[in-house]
Amino acid sequence: MKFTFPQMFGAALVITLWLIWVGNIIGNALVHVDEVEVAAVTAEPNEASKAPAKAAPAGIAALLASASAEAGGKQFKKCKACHTTNQGGKNRVGPNLWDVVGQAKAARPGFRFSDALKGKGGAWTYDDLDLYLTKPKDFAPGTKMSFAGLKKAADRANVILYLRSLSESPKPLP
Ligand code: HEC
Known part of the structure; x- marks a missing residue:
């Protein structure tokens, strides 16, 4: 064609x-x-x-059940530069942390807390401690605690269990 x-x-x-x-x-x-x-x-x-994405601290309750206060004590070396842990211990850069679990936030006598932390109100619950230790500046923007945070949930659980042990009568686990 x-x-x-x-x-x-x-x-x-x-x-x-x-x-x-x-x-x-x-x-x-x-x-x-x-x-x-x-x-x-x-x-x-x-x-x-x-x-409530932020308010879902990857099951800290469940993690606490299998956490180790002893491992938390080792982790706490990172905190020692600023915090004492003995009963009636001194406030340093940060407040003394004896019996902090279940205590009112930013209430330790003789320590000048930031308005940011004072403004949070309420007691230190396990969940709030978990959130604060994840990234202090996110939980309380303007906090004086210049610490980056503990990224791993398991590390936080250990440290929180250690904090709980700093008491004559440790608070019940969640
Ligand atoms: C560089 C110093 C520094 C380091 C390191 C540090 N903190 Fe703090 N921490 C502070 C300061 C300062 C405050 C008071 C914060 C405010 O007033 O905003 C504080 C407050 C706190 C509070 C609240 C106390 C209360 O009475 O309300 C807890 C709990 C806490 N720190 C736990 C820890 C843990 C656990 C670690 C280690 C994983 C740690 N901190 C590491 C300085 C530090």
Whole structure:
């Protein structure tokens, strides 16, 4: 089969127009999908912020059951530069920590606590200790405790169990 030039030109024109038309449809479909995806992606953080994500300290109660106060005592070396642990011990850079579990926050006599920590209110629960020790500056923005935090939940559980042992009558486990 042989085509004349006008025939070929005509065919090319038809094909070009068809491609533009089809391309347009596909393009629209893609843009549409993109928009849906973008909407889905932007919706997620909102959903997440509604959920009590921060208040879910990876089951500190469960971790405490298998934690070791002895291991916590070793971990506590990181804290010793600033904290004493004996009954009636001195406040240093940070307050004495005897019997801190279950005690009111920022209430140790003779220590000038930051407004940030004083403002938190309430007693030191296991959950609050877990959150504070994870990242002090997140739990109480403006806290005077310049300590990065203990990233590992198991380390925190050990340290918290150790803190609990600093008492004549350790508080019941959660
Ligand atoms: C660089 C010094 C420093 C280090 C290291 C440090 N802390 Fe502190 N800590 C402070 C200061 C200062 C405060 C008082 C915070 C405030 O007033 O905001 C504090 C407060 C606290 C409190 C609250 C006490 C209360 O009576 O309310 C606890 C509990 C605590 N620290 C535990 C720890 C543990 C456990 C570690 C180690 C994992 C540690 N800290 C490491 C300086 C330190």
